[in-house]
Amino acid sequence: MKHNHNMQLYARQKRLQKRTEKRIIQAIEQMTKTLVAALTALAEAFKKAIEKMRVVKMKYSDLHVSQMPTSVTWECPHCGMENELSYTEFCTEYGEPCDWEYTKATCPRCGETYCLGNQEWE
Numbered sequence: 001m002k003h004n005h006n007m008q009l010y011a012r013q014k015r016l017q018k019r020t021e022k023r024i025i026q027a028i029e030q031m032t033k034t035l036v037a038a039l040t041a042l043a044e045a046f047k048k049a050i051e052k053m054r055v056v057k058m059k060y061s062d063l064h065v066s067q068m069p070t071s072v073t074w075e076c077p078h079c080g081m082e083n084e085l086s087y088t089e090f091c092t093e094y095g096e097p098c099d100w101e102y103t104k105a106t107c108p109r110c111g112e113t114y115c116l117g118n119q120e121w122e
């Protein structure tokens with residue numbers, strides 16, 4: 001009877017010990033995860049800061065973006081008729097941009113002749 005009681009006590013102690021061990025392991029795992037996450041974030045922040053310092057020291061080059069002209073629009077100075085041609089069509093009709101100044105055009109609506117004026121590129 002006494003022996004049996006001791007066995008039960010032993011078994012309970014063993015179970016308690018196992019549960020405690022399990023809790024400790026879980027706590028360590030959780031701490032490890034938190035620590036790894038914190039270190040990863042810190043390393044990332046360091047990397048970014050170093051990269052920024054490198055970039056600040058570097059020379060800069062401005063960008064030049066080439067645009068393709070798509071269309072040309074203009075109004076007849078006599079009757080206000082709005083005209084629009086694709087850039088290619090306009091060049092076929094009136095030549096290259098350097099030739100446009102003083103080039104004459106005739107309005108198909110009012111029949112008046114006028115000169116192509118200033119260019120506004122956008």
Ligand SMILES: [Zn+2]
Binds near residue numbers: 076079080081111112
């Ligand atoms: Zn006109």
